[in-house]
Amino acid sequence: MATHQRxxxxxxxxxxxxGVRRRGVLAAAGxxxxxxxxxxxxxxxxIRLGVLTDMSGTYRDPTGPGSVACTQQxxxxxxxxxxxxxxxQADHQNKPDVGANIARQWYDQGVDAVVDVPTSSVAxxxxxxxxxxxxxxxxxxxxxxxxxxxxxxxxxxxxxxxTYMLAKSTGAALAKAGGDTWFFVTADYAFGxxxxxxxxxxxxxxxxxxxxxxRYPFPxxxxxxxxxxxxxxxxxxxxxxxxxGTDTATCIKQAREFGLTRNMRIAGLLMSFMEVHSLGLPxxxxxxxxxxxxxxxxxxxRAFSERVRPRMPGQAMxxxxxxxxxxxxxxxxxxxxxxxxxAAKADGRAAVARMKAMPTDDDAFGQGRIREDGRKIxxxxxxxxxxxxxxxxxxxxxxxxxxTPAEEAFRPMxxxxxxLVRS
Amino acid sequence: xxxxxxxxxxLPAPKAENAVxxxxxxxxxxxxxxxxxFLAVAPFVLxxxxxxxxxxxxxxxxxxxxxxxxxxxxxxxxxAYFGMGGYIAGYSAKALGLSPELAILGGGIVAGLLxxxxxxxxxxxxxxxxxxITLALAQMVYFFCVQAPFTGGEDGIxxxxxxxxxxxxxxxxxxxxxxxxxxxxxxxxxxxHRIVHSPFGQVLKAIRENEPRTTSLGYKTDDYKLVAxxxxxxxxxxxxxxxxxVFGIATLTDVHWSxxxxxxxxxxxxxxxxxxxxxxxxxxxxxxxxxxxxxxxWVTVIQGVIFVACVLAFRRGIIGxxxxxLKVKL
Numbered sequence: 001m002a003t004h005q006r007x008x009x010x011x012x013x014x015x016x017x018x019g020v021r022r023r024g025v026l027a028a029a030g031x032x033x034x035x036x037x038x039x040x041x042x043x044x045x046x047i048r049l050g051v052l053t054d055m056s057g058t059y060r061d062p063t064g065p066g067s068v069a070c071t072q073q074x075x076x077x078x079x080x081x082x083x084x085x086x087x088x089q090a091d092h093q094n095k096p097d098v099g100a101n102i103a104r105q106w107y108d109q110g111v112d113a114v115v116d117v118p119t120s121s122v123a124x125x126x127x128x129x130x131x132x133x134x135x136x137x138x139x140x141x142x143x144x145x146x147x148x149x150x151x152x153x154x155x156x157x158x159x160x161x162x163t164y165m166l167a168k169s170t171g172a173a174l175a176k177a178g179g180d181t182w183f184f185v186t187a188d189y190a191f192g193x194x195x196x197x198x199x200x201x202x203x204x205x206x207x208x209x210x211x212x213x214x215r216y217p218f219p220x221x222x223x224x225x226x227x228x229x230x231x232x233x234x235x236x237x238x239x240x241x242x243x244x245g246t247d248t249a250t251c252i253k254q255a256r257e258f259g260l261t262r263n264m265r266i267a268g269l270l271m272s273f274m275e276v277h278s279l280g281l282p283x284x285x286x287x288x289x290x291x292x293x294x295x296x297x298x299x300x301x302r303a304f305s306e307r308v309r310p311r312m313p314g315q316a317m318x319x320x321x322x323x324x325x326x327x328x329x330x331x332x333x334x335x336x337x338x339x340x341x342x343a344a345k346a347d348g349r350a351a352v353a354r355m356k357a358m359p360t361d362d363d364a365f366g367q368g369r370i371r372e373d374g375r376k377i378x379x380x381x382x383x384x385x386x387x388x389x390x391x392x393x394x395x396x397x398x399x400x401x402x403x404t405p406a407e408e409a410f411r412p413m414x415x416x417x418x419x420l421v422r423s
Numbered sequence: 424x425x426x427x428x429x430x431x432x433x434l435p436a437p438k439a440e441n442a443v444x445x446x447x448x449x450x451x452x453x454x455x456x457x458x459x460x461f462l463a464v465a466p467f468v469l470x471x472x473x474x475x476x477x478x479x480x481x482x483x484x485x486x487x488x489x490x491x492x493x494x495x496x497x498x499x500x501x502x503a504y505f506g507m508g509g510y511i512a513g514y515s516a517k518a519l520g521l522s523p524e525l526a527i528l529g530g531g532i533v534a535g536l537l538x539x540x541x542x543x544x545x546x547x548x549x550x551x552x553x554x555x556i557t558l559a560l561a562q563m564v565y566f567f568c569v570q571a572p573f574t575g576g577e578d579g580i581x582x583x584x585x586x587x588x589x590x591x592x593x594x595x596x597x598x599x600x601x602x603x604x605x606x607x608x609x610x611x612x613x614x615x616h617r618i619v620h621s622p623f624g625q626v627l628k629a630i631r632e633n634e635p636r637t638t639s640l641g642y643k644t645d646d647y648k649l650v651a652x653x654x655x656x657x658x659x660x661x662x663x664x665x666x667x668x669v670f671g672i673a674t675l676t677d678v679h680w681s682x683x684x685x686x687x688x689x690x691x692x693x694x695x696x697x698x699x700x701x702x703x704x705x706x707x708x709x710x711x712x713x714x715x716x717x718x719x720x721w722v723t724v725i726q727g728v729i730f731v732a733c734v735l736a737f738r739r740g741i742i743g744x745x746x747x748x749l750k751v752k753l
Contacts, residue, residue, distance in 0.1 A: 096579060096674045097476075097666070101713070104472055121578045125672045128582035132595075144578065151581070189569050190576030218569070 045341040046084040049075065049329060050111040052102060052126070053141065055091035058245040059118045062274040063141045066322040067116040069311035074329035083337055092122050100125040107133045112345055113332055116325050120144035120191070130155040135348040138332055140324030143191075143244075143270060145411060148375040152418035154349045157332075157356075159376045160324030161292055163195060163270075164411040169290035169380040170267050171202030173402035174238060177382075179265055179288075180208035183236035185227045185251060187218040187243040195269050196242040211236045221247070224254050232260055238288075244270045249279060256283055274319045276385050276397050284397075287385040292378050292409075293320040293364055294398050304363035317395040323364040328376070330362045331355055368406060373418040380409040445613075446620030450751035454699050462605045471601045472669065477709045478608040479666035484689040484701030485615050486658035491687075492696030493619055494651045495631035499554040500541070500561025501659050501686050504534040506678025507564060508660025513580035513673035514573050523586045523594055527607070527664040534660020535653050537564070542652030546645055549634075558680065565678045579674030583667055600669060607665055611658055616698060618654065627651055688726065692733050694740025699753050703742050 051068045054060050068089045075085040088111065092099030099122035103114050107129065114130065117123045118141030130137035131153040138157050139147060145162040175182075182203050186192045192215070200210045211234045214227040228251070231239050239260065241251050248268050255266055268275075271289040295305035295317040308326065309315050318326070335354040336344040344351040356370045368378040383398040391397065413421050447455060465474045483505050490496045508530035516526040545556040568574045575581065585594035594600045618624050629637040630644050638644050667673040676682065685708065693704025708726070715722050737744040746753040 095676045096581075096672050097670050097676060098712075100670050100672060101472060101476060105470055108470075121581075121672075121674055124578055124581040125670075128671060146578075190578070217566075 045345060046086050047113075047333065047336055047341060047344070048086045048088060048111045049113050049115050049138075049332075050088045050090065050103070050106045051115045051325065052090050052092050052099060052106075052122075053116045054094055054118050055089070057094045059094070059141070061278065062272040062319045063116060063118045063321045065313040066316065066318060067141065067325040069313070070308055070318055070322045070326035071115050071329045073308045073311060074326045074333060077330065078333040078337070081337065083333055083341070085333060092117070092119070094119045094122065096121045096125045100129060103129050104133075107135045112136060112348070112351075113138050115329055116141045116321065118142055118321060120146075123147060124151055127151055127153055127156050130348065133348075136332065136351050138325075138328040140328055141321045145416070148371075148373045149411075149416040149418055152373045152416070152420050154374075154420060155352055156374045157328060157352060157370055157376060158374050159328040160321055161290075161380070162375075162410070163198060165292070165380050165409050166269055166290050167195065167198035168202050169382050169402070169404045169409065170240075170269055170288065171199040171208075172206045173290075173382045173404060174265075174267060174288060175203045175206035175208035177402055179238040179267070180206075181236040182208060182210045182238045182240050183231040183234040184210070184213035184240045184242050185224065185231060186213055186215045187247060188215040189218045191244070192218065192242045196240070199240055199242065199269055218243070218247070222250065224251050225258065228255055228258050228260055232258065232264070237265060239264050239266045241266065241268050241271075249275060252279060252287065253283060261286055272319050272321070273317075273397060277316075277395075281386065281388040281391055281397065284385045285387045288382060288401065289385070290380055290382050291320045291398075292380050293318075293323040294381065294383065294400075295323075295395065296398070297381070297400075298366075300363040300366060307363075318364075327360070327362045327364045331358070331360045331370075334358065371413060373413050373416055373421050375410055375413075375416075377406045377410050379406045380404045446616060448752055450746075450749070450753055451698055454753055458699070458702070459609070462609065466598060466601045471597045473713060475597075475601055475604045475669045476666070477706055478604050479662050479669065480686075480689065480709050481702040481705040482608050482611050482665070483659055483662040484686055484693065484705045485612060486655045486662060487686045488690050488695065488697075488701040489615055489618065489658070490651060490655045491690060492700075493624060493631060494627045494648055496546070496648065496652070497550075497554045497687075498545075498557040498652070498655070499683050499687070500557035500559075500564075500680075501656070502678050502680060502682035503541070503561035503564035504538055504656035504659040505663035505666075505682060505686075506568065506673070506675075507537055508534040508663030509667035509673040509677050510568065510574050510580065511660070512664030513583040513667045516586060516668065517580060517583045518573070522590060523588055523603075523668055526586075526668065527661060530664025530667075531657045531661035534663070535657030537660075538653045538656025539649070542649050542656070546648045546652060558683070561678070561680060561683060565675070565680065568675060568678050574673070574675075577675065579672055580667070581672055583671045583673065585668055585671065594668070604665055604669060607661065611661065612702075615658070619698075623647070623650075688730055690740075692729060692740055694743030694746075694753075697740065697742045697746065697753055700740050700742035704740065707741070 049071055051071050053063045053067045055064050072087050075087050079085055090102045103126045113136035114126055115138045117126055117139055120142045123139055123142030126137055127147060137155055140160045143163050145164045147156060147158045184196045186196045196213060203210060214230050216227055241248050248271060252266060255261060265288055267288040276284045295301055305317050308318055332355060335351055335358055339354050360368045365378045368376060370376045381400050382402040384401045386397055386399055487501050490498050511533040512526040512530035515521040515529045541560045545553055548556060569576055585600060587593050588603055592599050626642055626647050630647060634644055663677055689704035689708045690701050692707055694700025712722055739747060742753050
């Protein structure tokens with residue numbers, strides 16, 4: 001890890017931020033005194049990346065410590081090219097006010113870019129703070145497409161995925177591949193509605209039909225049997241789960257218990273490789289889901305994954321959001337190296353503009369680019385979870401069913417309503 | 424309540440032994456002075472946004488303490504007023520473009536109106552039933568906030584502008600915002616103290632001690648309880664509104680029932696029915712959440728342990744026990 005020993009940090013900067021772990025220097029006594037507002041000015045310009053993620057809640061596995069590990073990997077690779085980089089980490093507990101508090105404090109005390117930030121509400125909050133303070137926000141973990149739509153900002157890059165991409169790949173690609181009649185089980189709140197609406201639009205555009213939808217009260221529904229039976233009697237070919245996290249996992253388990261999977265395919269509209277890992281192949285087999293990254297896609301992704309594994313918790317393979325942290329941190333640091341550390345630290349907007357001007361190229365996502373609205377584009381893949389018999393190893397879970405090319409995978413800029421594009 | 428005779432002699436005034444001024448005893452006066460010094464010095468030593476957060480929660484706990492500490496009503500749904508105040512302030516500052524002072528006032532007023540309706544329903548019952556009714560009503564507010572279009576559902580209201588105070592002072596600067604928050608906090612603190620030490624407050628305490636007897640003395644206790652409920656919810660709304668301006672966001676976290684639980688914890692840890700207890704309780708809990716955030720899920724475990732320890736070992740809370748030790752009322 002690129003922690004540089006000599007850039008002595010003014011005590012306040014790091015320790016004060018909640019949840020910050022800095023190797024070996026967490027003096028308990030310092031903790032309270034350390035809230036000092038002394039601006040962090042190291043002797044040599046060091047780039048500070050703050051990984052703000054979910055270290056304790058629902059999204060810990062697909063983001064969390066793995067995101068930190070991947071960012072450290074990027075920092076280490078760039079450090080070998082002579083850049084001095086420090087990686088900090090904190091837990092936003094999926095609460096926007098906690099996240100905003102940490103990010104504000106970080107930015108005020110010398111952090112140049114906040115990385116990752118799963119949970120859309122937290123991401124949107126930090127999007128505003130980065131803009132206000134003219135710093136950089138490198139988002140990998142949040143799903144909301146508003147980050148590059150109405151809320152787009154010249155200080156933000158949205159790297160890995162968004163709801164539009166998920167809906168398009170899962171809806172359109174699956175409908176074309178024969179899954180042309182759908183039934184949705186939807187969490188009854190804005191996010192669930194949006195996911196269902198967007199996916200339904202692509203299903204219908206591809207010639208498919210939506211036979212029905214069941215909305216369940218969110219949060220606090222744990223028994224989905226009524227909705228699953230309704231789905232079963234609709235005789236649709238695909239069951240679309242317009243929800244996230246534990247709700248999705250519960251639906252999948254209960255659907256299997258009901259024998260739904262005998263004549264229906266289940267498509268998780270917001271699922272990740274890590275959820276497959278925790279559900280296990282016997283339960284998850286046959287499931288369909290979309291991701292832009294999988295460790296076993298090609299030689300470069302395999303090489304990257306093997307490189308980062310020693311840093312990962314439990315030597316796990318990186319998931320999409322984690323790989324996204326690597327990709328976005330690499331690209332940011334390349335832009336920093338290109339424009340000069342001092343200039344990049346002084347002006348977050350300029351650093352992001354440089355990121356947009358340079359084509360991206362990293363092992364996890366290959367070649368690509370960042371659009372004017374802050375959207376990074378790359379292909380998206382529709383995956384099917386392998387049956388236990390097909391799997392050749394511990395992490396061998398997915399196979400590609402369909403690919404959406406980069407230029408089609410994300411929402412066209414003109415439709416997003418991003419003010420940066422019009423100007 | 425207007426028809427009720429509130430005469431100075433109806434209930435014994437607090438022992439005037441050591442009241443220095445404005446109903447503060449000498450010890451309380453000292454503590455108040457210490458608090459004011461802290462407020463003046465803190466932003467130069469500690470991170471101002473953190474202090475602002477702390478003050479917002481302290482005000483929330485003070486508002487809650489007005490009900491439980493002085494009327495003996497355990498409202499288990501105070502997050503509804505706190506969160507709704509935040510949403511209203513956020514919406515009026517962002518979508519309607521109101522100035523910050525109007526946004527905060529609006530948040531307080533709407534929370535007060537909400538409190539009037541909920542209080543009117545809830546005060547008809549005592550004890551656990553009262554707590555359950557307030558919880559149920561607060562849960563309705565939560566689900567309303569999940570669905571209502573103006574709250575932004577899961578994403579909340581984002582990027583709320585702090586604006587200019589009275590059109591002149593830019594609040595974007597943390598220090599300006601800090602002085603406003605400190606002012607609101609101190610003003611509300613003194614207001615609550617005044618309420619508690621007014622003849623009206625005497626009646627509230629009488630209700631807490633023995634409601635049937637207070638009724639028999641000719642007071643319409645329901646009216647008093649309702650007014651106290653409205654005051655408490657309006658102040659909670661002001662706290663929530665201020666918090667949403669400080670952070671620029673209003674989200675579901677603030678209307679969630681766990682927030683209602685947190686304010687109970689703050690008040691208990693600090694000391695029920697004490698003047699300074701809720702402030703200290705809020706400071707302890709907020710600081711813990713901030714500095715122990717690293718421990719993740721352990722924070723809630725530690726909070727639970729502290730709660731149990733408080734209830735078992737020092738039931739008067741930190742300030743209550745301290746006051747007992749020093750033989751003064753704090």
